[in-house]
Amino acid sequence: MDLTQRTTMFAGDDQSWLGSEHGTQATESIALDTSLFTPATHYPDGFFRSGIPLGKITAGGKYGPYNDGATDGRQTLVGFLFAAVGAPSVNTIDPAAALFTHGKVRESRLPVPVDAAGKADVAGSIRFV
Numbered sequence: 001m002d003l004t005q006r007t008t009m010f011a012g013d014d015q016s017w018l019g020s021e022h023g024t025q026a027t028e029s030i031a032l033d034t035s036l037f038t039p040a041t042h043y044p045d046g047f048f049r050s051g052i053p054l055g056k057i058t059a060g061g062k063y064g065p066y067n068d069g070a071t072d073g074r075q076t077l078v079g080f081l082f083a084a085v086g087a088p089s090v091n092t093i094d095p096a097a098a099l100f101t102h103g104k105v106r107e108s109r110l111p112v113p114v115d116a117a118g119k120a121d122v123a124g125s126i127r128f129v
Helices: 116-121
Strands: 028-031 053-056 063-065 077-081 096-100 103-105 126-128
Touching: 077 116
Parallel strands: 103 126
Antiparallel strands: 028 096, 053 063, 053 077, 077 096
């Protein structure tokens, strides 16, 4: 076990996609399946971007990028990555993250767009403004 203290610095997290403070105190702890994310789209700077739409993978219960065409559970939008998370150097490590599931989302500020099917999935818990 490596208990060495480390400091990681990165540019400020862009949470301008949040439409209000509502729901930010009730995020859920999750694990991301790194192998399902695309580096150039989801973590071009070495960090999974805050606001990425997420779906829950049926087998194993981890989370990956929402994709309406997927067949592994990610075809259902369940929420958004609340805060930026450092991407591991290999895609076999699955980092912990926070899932935003309730509140307002500024659609135009999301790092990845959400289609009509995804919006319907979270209707009643996420309001797009």
